[in-house]
Amino acid sequence: MAFTNEEKRDIIQIYYKYDRNSVRTSEMYLNLYPERRQPHRTRFKLDRNTTEFGSFEKPRKKYADRMDQETKENLISEINMNPGKSSHQIFSKMNNCHTGAWRHLKKAV
Structure with a gap:
């Protein structure tokens, strides 16, 4: 199941708050949102996608x-x-x- 845009936004905000440290981001996300599905610490490509493509998801060619x-x-x-x-x-x-x-x-x- 994919993360919602709200969840992705929260992940990115925490990621930047902790200087793009994925381990600390994972820990803090778990503390703040224990009821949500937790991302693996290697899941933080959202940052690159928003910078390069202006979207949470990388556009795919047909x-x-x-x-x-x-x-x-x-x-x-x-x-x-x-x-x-x-x-x-x-x-x-x-x-x-x-x-x-x-x-x-x-x-x-």
Whole structure:
């Protein structure tokens, strides 16, 4: 279960109050909020995410967007030139993840 934004905010406030010391932050969070779920002391990437991305969570790319345009074109071209080859053979020849390629092909059809 994920932390709520309120819980994340409280964690970050305590984290900065204790000079970004994750062990002390964990101890203080437990003392202040014993009824809440407790974060592991290595859970303090929230700080970096808010600084870099302006959000508690790191934004993720959609699967289909992870493959660049050139790779997509090569994939379609390879399939058109070798329609009898298995998808596994084509994807491994291209050194590409077969699940990512399948996602792209589903969108293309």
